[in-house]
Amino acid sequence: MSESIYDDFAIRSEKEAELAATCDRLAAVFAERAPKHDREGSFPFDNFADLREAGYLNLTVPREYGGDEASLHELVLGQERLARGDGSTALAVGWHVGIMLQLRGTRSWPEPLYADFCREVVQDGAMINSFASEPATGSPSRGGKPETTATRTDGGWLISGRKTYSTLSPILQHFTVKAGIAGEEKIGEFLVRKGPGVSIEETWDTLGMRATGSHDVILDSVFVPDEHHISGSAAFADKRPDDGGWLLHIPACYIGIAWAARDFALRYAKSYQPNSLAAPISELPHIQRQIGQIEAELITARTLLYAVADRWDESTAAGRLRLKQELGLAKYTATNAALSVVDGAMRIVGGASLSRKLPLERMYRDVRAGLHNPPMDDAVLQGLARRALEEKP
Structure with missing residues (x-):
């Protein structure tokens, strides 16, 4: 690098x-x-x-x-x-x-x-992910009830259903799922070990983030022992609230992609000199203006991202819960800045940026995925608006 x-x-x-x-x-x-x-x-x-x-x-x-x-x-x-x-x-x-x-x-x-x-x-080297999205419910952040069902059986549960957007599915041996409890209105969370009844349907063929292995995972009467019924445990009942700080891994990823696109565009601008010019295109005022715009957006987004992460690290448990809107804003700012930065990098490089021989077209496709990772832009803005409207004069 x-x-x-x-x-x-x-x-x-x-x-x-x-x-x-x-x-x-x-x-x-x-x-x-x-x-x-x-x-x-x-x-x-x-x-x-x-x-x-x-x-x-x-x-x-x-x-x-x-x-x-x-x-x-x-x-x-x-x-x-x-x-x-x-x-x-x-x-x-x-x-x-x-x-x-x-x-x-x-x-x-x-x-x-x-x-x-x-x-x-x-x-x-074990890894974990939580599989919650389903075809009928969409993003779990929207509150849809899972159609995956957990049915009581001797010593545990039988779980059946289909999970979508199951990132890491080709490599995981463990994952958690949310499932409706048969005959009740409750939703349970279960730790599942890959084995009999678990299969992967390779459905992930997308515009961007093509190598995340986010296929569909199908569960057909998968047995889960009682001790892996997480939401039914005493620990789950006493768990601390999830403040969502860990989700900053998402904007960090998209800022990283934007950073790489920025570096590529700078190297290109300083080395590319068409025969119509006496100097590389980095000397052109309009190219410098585009570079300046990239710098302004990337520095702003990175500064906010790390500032919020630092506040989270330094806060008490109660203070971290109050950072929900700032965490969402960091993601909103980072993903939208990444879109703009990669677009700006491609404008600097010009038509060559469309070539699959260069990384920019892949970066352009990958940053689009950020719009569909939680929290979504509309939810972030609505949360900020509600907090502002709830202020007392």
Whole structure:
């Protein structure tokens, strides 16, 4: 990866410098593989082997179970830098490291189950994601009730249904699902281990983020033991509220893609000199204006992202809950800035940016996906409006 004015941004310690260096090294390798995985829509098992070898899967596991216990700032730092190499890989692994941070905060799993899984992550490279989206319900953030059903049986539950947008599905051996409890109005959450009754239908053939492995997962009377019924446990009843800070892995990914597009456009502008000019196009006023616009948007979005992450890290549990709107705003600002930055980079490079031989067209497609990751733009703006309207004079 090239040196950038942003390289030291947000690095405050030797630990963070080491994390950044590791992710930069991985990103350089991932960037070489990204065109092939994007073209084929294939899952990057090779990238995940490298992530495991580098210890990145342990990033947000508590120290007591052998992990690095990274802060939210450090999570954002790692994710942003991985995404410079391959957005699909960064977004996919972001769900794992993000959920491990969420679980560390909520402690919603029974402690023996949580401890065992943390050790599997550290020792065996296990990963986790939550499969909640369904064809009929759309995004779970909209509140639809799952059609997946959990039915009581001896010693546990039989779960049947179909989950969509199941990122990491080709590689996961564990995932959680939400399912309606048969005969009741309740919704349960269950930890499922891949095995009999679990199958994957390879439906993921999309415009962008083509290598996240977000296929449909089909559950056909899958047995889940009682001890894996998370929402029915005493720990779940006493869990701490989920403040949503872990979701900053999403805007971090899209800012990373935008950063890479920005760097590519700068290198191109400083080296490309058509025979109609006496100097590279970087000397042209309108190109400099476009570069300035990119800098303004990227610096603004990155500054807000890290500022919110730092406030979250420094806040009490109650204070973190009050940051909900700021967390949403950081995502809204980052994803929309990423769209604009990549568009600006393509305008600088011109028609050549459409070529599949260059990375910009893939980056352009990948950042579009940010609009459809939670929280959605309309929900963020509505939340900000409601908070403003609820202010007392």
